[in-house]
Amino acid sequence: xxxxxxxxxxxxxxxxxxxxxxxxxxxxxxxxxxxxxxxxxxxxxxxxxxxxxxxxxxxxxxxxxxxxxxxxxxxxxxxxxxxxxxxxxxxxxxxxxxxxxxxxxxxxxxx
Amino acid sequence: xxxxxxxxxxxxxxxxxxxxxxxxxxxxxxxxxxxxxxxxxxxxxxxxxxxxxxxxxxxxxxxxxxxxxxxxxxxxxxxxxxxxxxxxxxxxxxxxxxxxxxxxxxxxxxxxxxxx
Numbered sequence: 115x116x117x118x119x120x121x122x123x124x125x126x127x128x129x130x131x132x133x134x135x136x137x138x139x140x141x142x143x144x145x146x147x148x149x150x151x152x153x154x155x156x157x158x159x160x161x162x163x164x165x166x167x168x169x170x171x172x173x174x175x176x177x178x179x180x181x182x183x184x185x186x187x188x189x190x191x192x193x194x195x196x197x198x199x200x201x202x203x204x205x206x207x208x209x210x211x212x213x214x215x216x217x218x219x220x221x222x223x224x225x
Numbered sequence: 226x227x228x229x230x231x232x233x234x235x236x237x238x239x240x241x242x243x244x245x246x247x248x249x250x251x252x253x254x255x256x257x258x259x260x261x262x263x264x265x266x267x268x269x270x271x272x273x274x275x276x277x278x279x280x281x282x283x284x285x286x287x288x289x290x291x292x293x294x295x296x297x298x299x300x301x302x303x304x305x306x307x308x309x310x311x312x313x314x315x316x317x318x319x320x321x322x323x324x325x326x327x328x329x330x331x332x333x334x335x336x337x338x339x340x341x
Binding site: 118120145146148150155156157158159160161163165203205207209210211212213214215216217218 | 229258260265266267268269270273280281283315317324325326327328329330331332333334335
């Protein structure tokens, strides 16, 4: 039962352009949403979060948008840089303890 | 500042055996969560330990058990190993002051378990 879905396994973007990574969820009880970045042979690294009381959160080049009615969130990276090439996971939780992760989207930023 | 440390990094075990994985949380963190990441999948929550007790458990059988020590380090034990237990096991820590809900976990690099 996949409660968090990332339907795009991979994405390629030119350096300097916008990267948009998408995530859908099914559980309306989820209140906390996070994005992680993962490089090979390393654990995931926290990027940015948003709670259900907000619809947007920005941190530098990273912005997360939440559409609760559509049960959809997205991560925007502007401008994209080659160092952003990694696998990106979205995660969601109702309690803040147990997180459900998507299957990840592999982003390649082409110089 | 040492992050989350996991040992060993790689492990090969035979079906039916038992395994113990270890985790030291980031300094200042007191909550440890364990996740299993199968190939091509996202991490799946196994359980979380806080104050030396299992606070929450995911959908994993009783073959998976854990422990947290007074210094906040943790162990994950898996009994009667199955081929399907082959995965990357990730340990993640968080602090009460900066909860995972808003500040995320700090993950270790994981232990790659192969069951043959």
